[in-house]
Amino acid sequence: MEIRLDGKVALVTGGASGIGRAAAEAYAQSGASVVVADLDEAGAAGTIAGIERGGGKALFVRTDVAQEAQCERMVAAALERFGRLDVAFNNAGVMRAFGQKLHESTEEDWDQLMAVNLKGVFLCMKHELKQMLRQGEGAIVNTASAMGLAGTAKSVVYPASKHGVVGLTRCAALQYADCGIRVNAVCPGLIDTPMTRGMRQQEANYDETRRKLVPMGRIGAPEEVAGAVLWLSSGAASYVTGIAMLVDGGWISR
């Protein structure tokens, strides 16, 4: 089944890079107009140019998802340009304090990770939902992580922020299930993006060790997460809400 979102408007936070860029491209290829929200103007310009080269429509809105006024403006800008909001992929995230034990992690690590990864998803959903409630329908996908479903000794604060995203997703799914709005999360395993490239280069043999842990024997590509996001965003998933979908090559199921 080919997934089509013709005439729909899709918003992607963190759309300047990695998984967000792949999802923005997938939305555009499926026929949606795309709003790319990010702090990284140069990266976002690259995403927009790629979409426009393919004949799609896209708008960049510079947004810090940790700031409520900016999330509100992001949704307003989408409405101003495209008139509606059908799909939102709340994906912007940061990684820090990875490899640190809890007693080594700082209050600043906690505050920054929670501000972007968890509060950012809450603030974006809050303003997206207001519009979706007016429309009487919508689909939201939040980026959690395989580390939002399983514990790890590698880190504490980042996984805690992602467990929060899974909880936020499940509760919101229940609150809006009878309003025509579906809310799901995607939980990537190790994906080859700028976020993980630095971390992987710091540790000798990281990729080799990880490949042995992943039943499929490889690291994932951003496009493989985007495929799951596109499906969750579409009518093909019309009876799916409140799930946290692993896209991890089998890592957490082993």
Ligand SMILES: NC(=O)c1ccc[n+]([C@@H]2O[C@H](COP(=O)([O-])OP(=O)(O)OC[C@H]3O[C@@H](n4cnc5c(N)ncnc54)[C@H](O)[C@@H]3O)[C@@H](O)[C@H]2O)c1
């Ligand atoms: N790559 C992986 O292996 C992996 C695994 C699990 C979960 N994730 C999650 O996937 C999401 C995307 O990560 P990625 O791997 O594509 O990383 P990435 O670094 O390539 O992309 C993240 C994007 O988020 C943007 N961003 C950061 N802070 C922001 C803010 N305050 N406001 C708006 N935009 C902001 C960045 O500018 C960047 O464009 C993140 O939430 C990440 O935690 C990634």
